[in-house]
Amino acid sequence: MxxxxxxxxxxxxxxxxxxxxxxxxxxxxxxxxxxxxxRVEEVATPEGYAANPALVQDFYNQRxxxxxxxxxxxxxxxxxxxxxxxxxDFLLVTQNVDDLHDRAHAEIPPGAGFELIHMxxxxxxxxxxxxxVVMDWFGDMAADEASPHHPQGRMRPHxxxxxxxxxxxxxxxxxxxxxxxxxxxxTSGAVYPAAGFVQLARYAGARTVEINLEPTQGARLFDxxxxxxxxxxxxxxxxxxxx
Numbered sequence: 001m002x003x004x005x006x007x008x009x010x011x012x013x014x015x016x017x018x019x020x021x022x023x024x025x026x027x028x029x030x031x032x033x034x035x036x037x038x039r040v041e042e043v044a045t046p047e048g049y050a051a052n053p054a055l056v057q058d059f060y061n062q063r064x065x066x067x068x069x070x071x072x073x074x075x076x077x078x079x080x081x082x083x084x085x086x087x088x089d090f091l092l093v094t095q096n097v098d099d100l101h102d103r104a105h106a107e108i109p110p111g112a113g114f115e116l117i118h119m120x121x122x123x124x125x126x127x128x129x130x131x132x133v134v135m136d137w138f139g140d141m142a143a144d145e146a147s148p149h150h151p152q153g154r155m156r157p158h159x160x161x162x163x164x165x166x167x168x169x170x171x172x173x174x175x176x177x178x179x180x181x182x183x184x185x186x187t188s189g190a191v192y193p194a195a196g197f198v199q200l201a202r203y204a205g206a207r208t209v210e211i212n213l214e215p216t217q218g219a220r221l222f223d224x225x226x227x228x229x230x231x232x233x234x235x236x237x238x239x240x241x242x243x
Contacts, residue, residue, distance in 0.1 A: 008207075008241070009088035010179040012172075013079065014197055016095045018186020018212060019230045023070045025098050044161045053154075054143035060157040061140040064123045067098055075185070075234035076104035082238045083110035090114045091175040095187060095194055097123045097159055119166040119194065125158035134158050166193060176200040183237075185211045186230050189218035198222060211237060 017025070042048045043059040072080075083090055083105060090113055094101055097120055105116065126137035126145075130153035137155070147153030160166050176182065182201035189195045189210075198208050198221045210222040211233050219225055226233050 008180045010175070011082075011086065011088065011090045011181045011183070012093065012175050012179045012197070012201065012206075013091070013183045013185060014093045014095070014187060014194060015079075015101070015185045016187025016194075019075050019094075019234070020070075020073075020096050020098055020100055021186070022075070022229060022231050023073045023100055025066070025070055025096075025100070040162060044159075045163055046161055047163075049156060049161070053156075056157070057141050057143050057145070060123065060159065063097075064138070064140070067123060070098070070100065072100045072104040072107075073231050075230040076100050077108070078235035078238050080104040080108040080110065082241065083114040084108050086111055086113065088113055089175070089178070091172070091179075092116045093119055093172055093194075093197075095120050095191075097121055099124050115171075117168045117172060119160070119168060119172065121157070121159040121167065123157070123159070126155040127158040128153040129156055130154075169193065172197070173200060176206075177204045179204065179206045181209070182206045183209045183211060184222070185234060187212070187216075189216035209237070 038059060042052070043056050049056045079092060079101070083092070092101060097118065099122065101116055124136060124138055125134050126141060127134045128147040128149040130147065130150035133149040141155055141157065145155040147155050176197055177200065179201060182198060184198060187194065195218060198218065201208050202221065208222045209224045209226065210216065210219055211226045211230065213229065214227055215225055226237055
């Protein structure tokens with residue numbers, strides 16, 4: 001970033017599974033198309049939950065327990081350090097349902113212009129199926145977990161499944177339309193709507209940068225590509241960034 005002439009006020013950063021992989025968080029989708037040994041339709045769709053809530057709850061219970069075994073890595077910390085010193089607007093949008101960004105920012109409190117959005121939900125939250133109320137949830141969830149918010153409701157993982165709308169899209173799109181810099185970190189660029197963020201940022205005239213292990217299928221849409229492990233590439237890229 002050193003030597004870039006245009007001033008930067010607003011930043012939008014999108015993170016995906018690649019930023020948490022070096023912390024030991026398994027990426028859901030493997031090369032065989034399975035999510036941790038299950039078909040996506042079984043554990044990541046409303047239909048799968050309706051057909052076998054016990055299987056779905058057990059799947060996310062296991063993912064929730066795994067969070068106790070991992071810690072934020074240097075890439076999470078670098079973004080937290082940036083948020084702490086950045087004087088402009090900074091929206092961090094993550095596709096990840098882990099809490100590693102949250103933990104990093106708790107240890108390094110961000111400035112007033114920072115906002116974190118989990119667009120695909122969070123493992124450590126649950127949602128009532130009838131009222132839609134979201135609450136913190138740190139332990140296991142039973143297949144028929146009763147909701148304290150509605151007499152006919154059940155608690156389900158606060159996860160955006162396939163066929164459901166990602167969260168806070170209006171807020172994200174507004175930030176993309178106003179940002180000066182958009183950086184995509186550790187995401188495949190293959191799943192929409194997140195894969196279209198770079199185009200929204202380009203339309204707004206923002207500089208666009210991809211940071212990944214290797215170029216993605218949408219690499220040509222970015223002004224710049226930085227390739228290597230997130231724990232090395234992310235701190236190096238943001239270290240000298242100035243408003």
